[in-house]
Amino acid sequence: MDRLHSGMSSWHLAVLLVLASLLYFTTLVVWRLYFSPTAGFPGSRLAAATGWYESYYDYWLNGQYMFEVERMHQKYGPIIRVNPDELSIHDPSFYNEVYVTRNIRCTNNYDHLLKGINFADSHFLTADHDLHRKRRKPLEPFFSRAGVTNLQPMLSELARRMETRIQEFKDQHLPIRLDHVFTAFTGDAIQKLCLGEDAKFLSGPDFSPECFPVAREKATSHIQRVLQERGKPKGTVSLFRFIVHQSDMPKSELSEDRLINEAQTLLGAGTASASSAMRLASYYILSRPGLQNRLQTELGDVMADWPHQGPTWAQLEALPLLQAIVKESLRLSYGTVRRLPRVFPNDDIQYKEHVIPRGVGVPLLELEPKLSL
Ligand code: HEM
Numbered sequence: 136m137d138r139l140h141s142g143m144s145s146w147h148l149a150v151l152l153v154l155a156s157l158l159y160f161t162t163l164v165v166w167r168l169y170f171s172p173t174a175g176f177p178g179s180r181l182a183a184a185t186g187w188y189e190s191y192y193d194y195w196l197n198g199q200y201m202f203e204v205e206r207m208h209q210k211y212g213p214i215i216r217v218n219p220d221e222l223s224i225h226d227p228s229f230y231n232e233v234y235v236t237r238n239i240r241c242t243n244n245y246d247h248l249l250k251g252i253n254f255a256d257s258h259f260l261t262a263d264h265d266l267h268r269k270r271r272k273p274l275e276p277f278f279s280r281a282g283v284t285n286l287q288p289m290l291s292e293l294a295r296r297m298e299t300r301i302q303e304f305k306d307q308h309l310p311i312r313l314d315h316v317f318t319a320f321t322g323d324a325i326q327k328l329c330l331g332e333d334a335k336f337l338s339g340p341d342f343s344p345e346c347f348p349v350a351r352e353k354a355t356s357h358i359q360r361v362l363q364e365r366g367k368p369k370g371t372v373s374l375f376r377f378i379v380h381q382s383d384m385p386k387s388e389l390s391e392d393r394l395i396n397e398a399q400t401l402l403g404a405g406t407a408s409a410s411s412a413m414r415l416a417s418y419y420i421l422s423r424p425g426l427q428n429r430l431q432t433e434l435g436d437v438m439a440d441w442p443h444q445g446p447t448w449a450q451l452e453a454l455p456l457l458q459a460i461v462k463e464s465l466r467l468s469y470g471t472v473r474r475l476p477r478v479f480p481n482d483d484i485q486y487k488e489h490v491i492p493r494g495v496g497v498p499l500l501e502l503e504p505k506l507s508l
Contacts, residue, residue, distance in 0.1 A: 142252040172495055174369075177216070200217075214226075214486055220496060221245070224486060227499075230499055243262050243477070248474065249261075249262060258397065274378065277377075286328065293324055293444075297337055312342065313386055313414060313417055319339065321406045321410040321413070322350075329405070330357040332357065350403065355374065355395050358375055358398060361375050362394075375394060394408070411469075419460075422462070426460075430460065436452070437450045474498040
């Protein structure tokens with residue numbers, strides 16, 4: 136009798152749980168579809184009702200949601216909901232409204248897309264506007280015009296090394312993976328800048344395709360060493376030596392874990408995006424003999440003293456065809472394929488007849504950029 140009684144109780148409990156869950160999910164979906172701040176925006180009802188729609192494409196179909204977002208834009212127009220909390224705008228003319236400086240509007244990064252990728256607390260993945268600013272400030276001298284101008288001798292040296300290695304392959308009639316070559320070049324450059332070390336990826340027999348996995352290891356040992364240094368810093372001024380010993384970064388921001396994540400972000404971003412732009416440029420230059428000839432002619436004067444003397448950045452900037460190629464390569468080679476939403480915590484913004492409420496994530500998409508050279 137007791138067993139029957141306890142069986143009935145469990146059964147009742149289970150029914151109650153199912154009913155409570157049903158009620159909860161129904162209320163949630165009704166709220167998302169009719170009452171949430173993004174409720175009035177166009178788009179798929181399913182995507183608006185549940186995040187599982189996005190998960191299905193990204194998890195089960197292996198990262199396909201971006202193509203579904205493109206399809207939804209074609210169907211529902213330039214502004215759509217891509218999940219219960221986030222919008223997407225496909226309208227290049229609105230770019231300067233979304234990506235703005237502090238003077239125009241306080242902007243946060245979008246929390247949901249910052250989690251689970253192991254770079255916690257790096258400035259790149261910091262949601263709050265002011266904290267992001269504080270974490271980025273000490274890096275700025277290294278990426279300013281003056282900072283990059285100081286890198287010229289190092290970059291010329293690496294370019295000479297790259298040329299020598301390509302020549303070696305040519306002399307031996309060996310095929311060459313240009314993606315590995317450019318990744319080794321940018322990997323060597325960013326490691327020298329951030330860690331003050333010559334990683335010598337370009338000198339590896341096959342251009343060190345393993346440079347990504349070793350980045351975290353190298354960053355960890357450099358940061359541990361720098362954090363232990365006392366008194367006047369030893370060794371080359373690396374970006375991280377500067378942050379730890381010479382910047383006014385508060386102690387709370389100098390934990391080993393945060394700095395390692397920061398270093399890995401910089402090494403990854405500095406290696407992958409720049410090398411992919413170089414790869415794209417080289418493909419289009421090599422596959423268009425007319426373009427290649429024009430570029431060689433344009434470079435003739437500034438490269439006259441190569442390899443003894445490399446051209447300066449100012450000289451290269453004055454070459455219109457080279458500049459056009461650099462800009463097109465940056466435009467077409469995408470830094471990242473994920474959405475880059477911005478959140479405005481204090482301001483609603485107007486897009487055509489829609490008011491985008493404060494606090495809602497909104498990325499701007501450029502779909503299928505076309506080659507214009
Ligand atoms: C072809 C070259 C590059 C492209 C196309 C590119 C693209 C991008 C894009 C689209 C973003 C914005 C991400 C966002 O808004 O969430 C970004 C941010 C960033 N990139 Fe690059 N990038 C390039 C080169 C580099 C290099 C050489 C570095 C060197 C370290 C670098 C480090 C970073 C960092 C640290 C951020 C975050 C900036 C911040 O949050 O303030 N990138 N990049």
